[in-house]
Amino acid sequence: MKVAVAGGTGLTGRHVVQALRDAGHQPAVLARSAGVDLVTGAGLDAALAGVEATIDVSNVTTMKRAEAVGFFERAGRQLLDAAARAGVRHHVVLSIVGIDRVRTGYYQGKLRQEEIIRGGSVPWTVLRATQFHEFAEQILERLPGPVAPVPRLTVQPVAVREVAEALVDLVGGEPQKAAPDLAGPRVESLPDMARRLVRTGTVRRRPVVPLWLPGAMAHGGLLPTGPGPRGTQTFEQWLAGRRG
Template structure:
């Protein structure tokens, strides 16, 4: 069984490729380095998807602009779906984010467009919304180098990227199910606290400046906007905590005082 991975060279994509190989499946990486351009007319897609049974889309763009995010996810989604229909792909799986319909960030508008494109597309589909990854603390910290780290106040229930990848593979091997139950980590965390623990683990000295996003967006981020909906169907939970991830990534001193 051949399964294509859009974004297969990224953070989650690399784990998806590893999990597919471990499950005895043949991963097909869709990336520019493999001769596939998901944006420029979908160049190389038809050849890459020949004989592919399912597509897992974990493609990504780094932007806070709603316009750029919407354009990227709309274009990539349509190219993948159209080429998949021509190739006879039987299942299209997309990774999305918990809370994108409750938190008004520009990037989230792009993810909402991606979901809409898939839902209205020609292929049987599954969308998995996951919470932020443990790596999100490092991404936030490393986005702007310098002595001060500006960190948004945000509640999250972080999950290991590898566990997300494993769940995506399980979904891709099963029949399409539409919106899958949300995937979250085992424990609710404050992003500011995660960043401070990461700095301590790295033995870096930087001033952490917490900031609250304005208006309804800030209220949703500091509240339950990015957590699985209370009272909703209980979805799967990852097992690795943020501190366990730190221990694995940095070493035993990383969890001291965590």
Template sequence: MKIAIAGGTGLVGSKVVAKVRAAGHEPVVIARSRGTNLITGEGLLEALRDCRAVIDVSNVVTTRKKVSIDFFSRATANLLRAARQADVDHLVTLSIVGCDAVDLGYYFGKRVQEELVEAGDVPWTILRATQFFEFPEPLLAMKSPIAVIPRMLSQPVAADEVAEALTRYATQAPAGHAPDLAGPERLQMTDMARRLLTARGRHRPVLPLPIPGRLGEQLATGALLPQGDHTRSPKTFAQHLTETNTTTER
């Protein structure tokens, strides 16, 4: 079975490619480096020929509402059009827990993405996941004597387990809105950053950044937590740190 992965060279995408291959299927990577462009639609139809499913983990790095909406509206519309023309049976889309309740600029684009998938004529599954264990990494990579981390309460999940779930859904019948996927424990992002620095043997102060207004209150008090029934993956943040440290030391 051929399964296309939109955004297949990114953090989650590369893991999905590996999971698809390990499951005995043939991954088709959709990325600009592979000659396919979600924004222009270039190469999409050719890439999706003979694919039975598409897993969309495409992404844009931004906090701006306009940029996010523009990216996801154009990319999703082009992907849906090409999938329909290629007779793809199933579109699996990765989204974010709480994106419909928290007015973060990036989340407006994810809302548009979900709406387009729901209204499209390609059978679909949308999986919302919480923040990944790797979420603090880019913030800690910034060159500054102090790590400034927003106050954010999350129930983070391993990106590897998200990739496994997406692969599993792609080989099943379309499920509509799948149960939210989260990790086993609630953690403050500042605590995750401190633990990550300690695990890496790096000494650097972590400064909690309070975000003003209703948005800041939402992020700090649990608006990004899964509500009601959800799938809880087993891997803890401590296990993640141990595994990544072992990989780094090799």
């Protein structure tokens, strides 16, 4: 089966492309480097020729509501409209656990993306997953000072490879609409994850100071609330790979 991957050159997308190949599918990457612009729609129709299913793991790096909503609104509509024209039978989208409880600017964009999918004509499945093991590193990279004030959050990190494999499993099946939430095997403290990562020496060494945040985010808002699939790789195992 030929499957188009929106955002196929990113962190998640690279794993999805490999998982598709491993499963015997033919991946087609939708990215600017491949001549496709999701926001304007340029190159989409040609790239979706012969495609039976799509997996959307496209992303934008921002915490600003207007930018996030704008990106997911435009890219989501362009991709869904092009998929409908191409006769795509299944559209699978990666989303995030807790976006309807934790109302950050970026999560507002993801909610808008889900709304567009639900209102479209292409049969769909949305998989919400928890934060990746890379989450602590991504937070540290955005904090340039001598001390890292890391939000005091409880998360259940999952391996991005396992998320990619779950998306590929879903795309080969029938559309489910909302799939059960996917999470990692263990609940972790984000500041503790950051400290353990700093100790590996793979990121800049500096003190990590827990930063309290109000609202649902500080009270388990990013954790799954019901049963669903769980990954197997722990954060400690992921760290061991980093050390190696």
